Amino acid sequence: MPSLFVGELEQLVLWAILRLGPSAYGVPIVDELRRHTKRPILRPSVYLALRRLEAKGLIRSRLGEPESRRGGRARRHFALQPAGRKLLRESRRTLRSLADGVVLDER
Amino acid sequence: MTSPLFQPSPPRAAVRLLARRLPLDQRDMIVGDLTEVFLDRVEAGRRWNRLWFWLQALGFAMGFAMASARHLSAEPPRRLLMSRLATSCHQATRRLAYEWRYAAGVVLILGLGIGPAAAMLSIVQRVLLQPLDYASPDRLGLVRIDIGQVRNHPGLSLGEIQDLRKTDGLFDAVEGEGRMSQMSFGPPDALEPVSADTITPGLLSMLGVSPAVGHGFTEADAKSDSPQVVLLDHGFWQAHFGADRDIVGRRVLLNGRPATVAGVLPAGFTLVTGRAVPQPIDVYLPLQVTDFRNFWGYPTLVRLAPGASFGQVNEALQALATALAKKYPEAYSADARLRFVVWPLKDDMLRATRPALNAAVAGVLLLLLIAFANATALIVARLKTRERDFAVRIAVGAGRATLVSDVLMESMVLAACGAVAGAGLAAGGIQAARLLIPHTVPRWDHIALGGNLIAMSAALAFAGLLLSGLIPAWAVSRRLPWQALRTGSVQGSRPERAASRLLLVGAQVALTVVLAFGAVQLVRSAGRLARVELGFTPDVLTFVAPLDRRKYRTAADEALLYEHLQNRLREIPGVEAAAASSHLPLSGSFLTDAWTADLTKEPGWDQALANYYAVTPGYFSALRIPVIQGRDFTDVENRTGQHVVVVDELLARAAFPGVRDVTGRVLRLGWGIPDSRIVGVVGHVRGIEIRGISRPQIYAPFGTFTWTPLNFTVRASGDPSRLAGAIRSAVAEMHTGRAVSDFAMLSDNVAVATSTLRAVTDLVMLLAISAGVLSAAGLYTVIVFILHQRRRATAIRSALGASPGQLVRLHLRTSGVVILAALPVGLALAAGVAPLFSTIIYGVRDRDPASLALAVGIAAAAGIVGIAVPVRRAASVDPVVVLRGE
Numbered sequence: 005m006p007s008l009f010v011g012e013l014e015q016l017v018l019w020a021i022l023r024l025g026p027s028a029y030g031v032p033i034v035d036e037l038r039r040h041t042k043r044p045i046l047r048p049s050v051y052l053a054l055r056r057l058e059a060k061g062l063i064r065s066r067l068g069e070p071e072s073r074r075g076g077r078a079r080r081h082f083a084l085q086p087a088g089r090k091l092l093r094e095s096r097r098t099l100r101s102l103a104d105g106v107v108l109d110e111r
Numbered sequence: 112m113t114s115p116l117f118q119p120s121p122p123r124a125a126v127r128l129l130a131r132r133l134p135l136d137q138r139d140m141i142v143g144d145l146t147e148v149f150l151d152r153v154e155a156g157r158r159w160n161r162l163w164f165w166l167q168a169l170g171f172a173m174g175f176a177m178a179s180a181r182h183l184s185a186e187p188p189r190r191l192l193m194s195r196l197a198t199s200c201h202q203a204t205r206r207l208a209y210e211w212r213y214a215a216g217v218v219l220i221l222g223l224g225i226g227p228a229a230a231m232l233s234i235v236q237r238v239l240l241q242p243l244d245y246a247s248p249d250r251l252g253l254v255r256i257d258i259g260q261v262r263n264h265p266g267l268s269l270g271e272i273q274d275l276r277k278t279d280g281l282f283d284a285v286e287g288e289g290r291m292s293q294m295s296f297g298p299p300d301a302l303e304p305v306s307a308d309t310i311t312p313g314l315l316s317m318l319g320v321s322p323a324v325g326h327g328f329t330e331a332d333a334k335s336d337s338p339q340v341v342l343l344d345h346g347f348w349q350a351h352f353g354a355d356r357d358i359v360g361r362r363v364l365l366n367g368r369p370a371t372v373a374g375v376l377p378a379g380f381t382l383v384t385g386r387a388v389p390q391p392i393d394v395y396l397p398l399q400v401t402d403f404r405n406f407w408g409y410p411t412l413v414r415l416a417p418g419a420s421f422g423q424v425n426e427a428l429q430a431l432a433t434a435l436a437k438k439y440p441e442a443y444s445a446d447a448r449l450r451f452v453v454w455p456l457k458d459d460m461l462r463a464t465r466p467a468l469n470a471a472v473a474g475v476l477l478l479l480l481i482a483f484a485n486a487t488a489l490i491v492a493r494l495k496t497r498e499r500d501f502a503v504r505i506a507v508g509a510g511r512a513t514l515v516s517d518v519l520m521e522s523m524v525l526a527a528c529g530a531v532a533g534a535g536l537a538a539g540g541i542q543a544a545r546l547l548i549p550h551t552v553p554r555w556d557h558i559a560l561g562g563n564l565i566a567m568s569a570a571l572a573f574a575g576l577l578l579s580g581l582i583p584a585w586a587v588s589r590r591l592p593w594q595a596l597r598t599g600s601v602q603g604s605r606p607e608r609a610a611s612r613l614l615l616v617g618a619q620v621a622l623t624v625v626l627a628f629g630a631v632q633l634v635r636s637a638g639r640l641a642r643v644e645l646g647f648t649p650d651v652l653t654f655v656a657p658l659d660r661r662k663y664r665t666a667a668d669e670a671l672l673y674e675h676l677q678n679r680l681r682e683i684p685g686v687e688a689a690a691a692s693s694h695l696p697l698s699g700s701f702l703t704d705a706w707t708a709d710l711t712k713e714p715g716w717d718q719a720l721a722n723y724y725a726v727t728p729g730y731f732s733a734l735r736i737p738v739i740q741g742r743d744f745t746d747v748e749n750r751t752g753q754h755v756v757v758v759d760e761l762l763a764r765a766a767f768p769g770v771r772d773v774t775g776r777v778l779r780l781g782w783g784i785p786d787s788r789i790v791g792v793v794g795h796v797r798g799i800e801i802r803g804i805s806r807p808q809i810y811a812p813f814g815t816f817t818w819t820p821l822n823f824t825v826r827a828s829g830d831p832s833r834l835a836g837a838i839r840s841a842v843a844e845m846h847t848g849r850a851v852s853d854f855a856m857l858s859d860n861v862a863v864a865t866s867t868l869r870a871v872t873d874l875v876m877l878l879a880i881s882a883g884v885l886s887a888a889g890l891y892t893v894i895v896f897i898l899h900q901r902r903r904a905t906a907i908r909s910a911l912g913a914s915p916g917q918l919v920r921l922h923l924r925t926s927g928v929v930i931l932a933a934l935p936v937g938l939a940l941a942a943g944v945a946p947l948f949s950t951i952i953y954g955v956r957d958r959d960p961a962s963l964a965l966a967v968g969i970a971a972a973a974g975i976v977g978i979a980v981p982v983r984r985a986a987s988v989d990p991v992v993v994l995r996g997e
Contacts, residue, residue, distance in 0.1 A: 029140075029144070030140060030141070030144035031144050031147055031148055046170060046174075047145075047167060047170065047171070048167075048170045048171045048173075048174035048175070049174065051137065051140075051141055051171070051174075052174055052175070052178050055137065055178075071143070073146075073147060073150060074143035074144075074146050074147050075120070075121075075142070075143065075146045077139045077140070077142060077143030077146070078139060078140075078143065079140070079143065079144075080139075080140040
């Protein structure tokens with residue numbers, strides 16, 4: 005039974021898929037996460053997060069065409085499910101209302 | 112790497128690794144993505160790309176392995192392995208359930224080994240190895256002193272405490288405890304006895320103990336001219352002040368004088384200072400350290416300075432002792448051989464019991480060894496019955512690994528059941544031990560069934576699995592299938608099989624001799640350890656009757672009062688004897704005096720010492736101490752304080768070697784007592800410790816010396832403790848001005864002093880007996896099992912008219928000869944390993960012939976019974992039933 009809890013990395017992956025739109029597959033998702041978080045992101049953990057998100061029904065995937073550059077292997081493209089979009093909306097709202105009016109020492 | 116001739120490709124082995132490790136639905140995506148990134152990196156001219164790919168591959172393999180371990184996905188190969196294990200476990204369980212007698216035998220043997228072993232080990236761990244309730248107890252030590260004849264005396268004089276404090280870099284703290292005494296507590300019309308102790312002000316902070324209420328003593332409190340302050344024991348505070356937290360600063364009366372309560376000690380606080388009999392203390396008073404020497408009555412604890420070891424400290428103290436002997440010639444004579452030894456406090460506490468505890472651990476190991484050896488032998492023996500089964504399975508294509516894993520699985524099931532049985536037995540054993548072990552054993556309350564016990568059972572069962580599982584597995588793996596198939600019958604008696612079977616019996620017999628020998632040696636030494644010669648009969652009632660010194664000023668007043676009291680006590684119906692003495696044997700307090708038979712010299716404190724008792728006439732008969740020569744004191748001697756003494760046989764022999772009758776001879780004593788004539792010689796009494804320190808004894812009539820409070824001993828017909836009421840009113844008639852206290856049976860004192868020793872030796876005895884029984888039972892089981900395999904041959908012979916007697920004789924001729932041949936081998940082995948037992952045995956010789964003979968007897972008896980029982984059974988069963996069972 006998939007857990008309903010969505011971890012931080014999983015949320016970040018959801019945002020990255022949303023940003024990348026139709027070109028979202030493994031390689032650019034990792035690049036996108038690295039560019040924005042500015043901290044080391046372990047590749048296996050991203051793929052595991054993708055698998056978990058799919059198991060939870062938050063994203064779906066489809067296979068592309070085999071490519072010679074990939075040793076004849078196909079890409080797998082990811083896209084958000086409605087439940088994924090709903091989750092991001094709610095999480096952004098929660099974050100805003102929680103953070104609103106709170107002074108954070110920026111150092 | 113970037114040669115244009117070749118298409119750069121990721122390392123193939125890494126790709127294979129990924130292909131094997133990744134889930135099917137993820138494989139292509141991940142390998143493809145990694146390949147893509149790999150090429151990007153190559154084209155970007157980056158270095159170490161193959162290494163990068165390897166690291167990625169390993170990361171993915173590990174990540175997905177961990178994820179699937181967390182049940183995020185169930186992978187087909189893993190599921191296969193699990194189901195294979197489950198099947199194997201199921202089959203093993205079914206086989207064992209079918210042969211439940213065999214399974215029960217192995218489980219019982221393992222449980223009987225593991226259970227007592229785990230229980231014993233956890234008791235030893237709780238009692239022996241757990242630290243004291245003091246801060247960093249490993250740095251704490253107790254100072255013992257050697258002076259003249261006296262060795263390992265657990266008390267220093269105050270001057271020596273000062274000397275130790277002056278040393279540089281050895282100790283963080285040196286603190287002393289004073290003599291325990293009885294005091295009266297409360298107003299004169301409601302006196303209550305309390306036991307009091309004195310401690311130096313720094314003692315508590317050295318031990319890391321802070322009072323539960325209030326504060327400890329300050330150096331100023333200890334000055335002789337400052338007002339008296341007192342610390343209360345937690346239990347005493349609860350009982351007498353209802354745990355009132357406002358107690359600090361309250362004034363109480365001690366021996367009629369006011370004292371201010373400084374604080375209350377934490378619950379459970381006890382002072383461990385090398386006493387044979389730790390006794391509860393109600394109140395603590397401050398002890399001032401002066402430069403007084405010559406009275407070694409202050410047990411001294413030290414905390415080592417950081418970086419100092421006990422070895423270094425003892426070496427440095429050697430130099431100090433030499434310097435002191437030079438500096439104070441009046442205190443230590445030239446041949447005093449003064450020496451201080453600092454013992455780790457924990458070691459010191461368990462000094463008397465350590466040999467017994469070592470024996471206990473050795474007994475545990477012996478028991479485990481026996482259990483595992485027997486379990487292994489039984490498992491190996493049973494595997495022989497499955498040879499044909501294995502052969503058939505190999506013939507139809509079973510792999511060797513499958514067979515070995517089947518055997519291991521059976522062992523594992525048996526070990527698991529053995530662990531459960533062992534844990535159950537251990538839990539029962541702990542309960543039994545709590546009943547068996549008296550509460551007086553140090554840290555008795557720590558003996559409990561703990562998690563460590565369960566863990567230990569599991570660990571022991573795993574060890575058992577390794578031992579008793581791997582050997583049979585190895586045996587299976589080297590079987591050749593056609594050999595087993597060729598014979599056509601499980602019970603076939605090819606020469607090779609018969610020889611290996613007889614070899615197994617022989618080895619088991621030899622092993623049994625060795626193990627039984629160890630068990631017998633342990634039982635005998637446990638018996639020796641527990642035997643204690645007291646020299647007196649302790650079933651007397653004792654109590655303390657102190658008196659108010661302000662009312663009875665002279666020794667003669669006191670002697671007269673006590674004589675009256677003694678006579679009054681003897682009038683109480685049921686009282687057979689009543690007497691008084693300054694100290695009681697094994698009570699933890701004693702007085703030491705020096706003596707010499709050479710009247711031209713003063714006795715040296717560092718030479719001949721004796722325990723000094725002031726007693727009233729009748730003391731010896733009350734305690735049933737035998738009078739060997741001369742007589743007891745007379746009432747006149749007692750009252751007028753004539754200078755006569757009674758000595759014990761040790762002193763008589765030491766003072767006048769070779770003299771048959773020493774009565775009439777004169778002894779010179781210390782303490783400024785005039786020379787005294789010996790009027791009698793009595794038996795030696797264990798006065799200080801059950802084992803260890805024992806000193807000669809000098810008895811003087813009470814009138815020559817006074818020592819309050821005085822201990823009365825009353826021997827009565829029936830139960831003396833019924834007399835407490837009558838005794839109380841008798842003392843009240845005498846108006847002593849102090850409360851009667853400490854009603855107790857002297858036998859309780861003795862029980863306390865011997866309790867740990869007795870408890871441990873009882874446990875060792877139980878362990879050793881079960882080890883002996885188990886080793887004999889193991890041999891019996893193996894022989895029964897092996898002969899059971901031959902029941903077909905036996906049945907055929909029986910069908911052809913052989914009588915049971917003839918059959919037994921037949922088997923005795925084959926197996927019996929092997930047993931006979933193995934007995935001397937076992938005997939030689941036992942004699943060979945005997946020195947290994949020498950550290951754990953006590954009072955028994957290494958190669959004790961009686962023990963060796965008994966061990967051989969046990970093994971022979973188990974062997975003969977093991978032959979007779981199955982053969983008789985096989986002969987009595989209808990042969991047709993046996994033969995049909997093929």
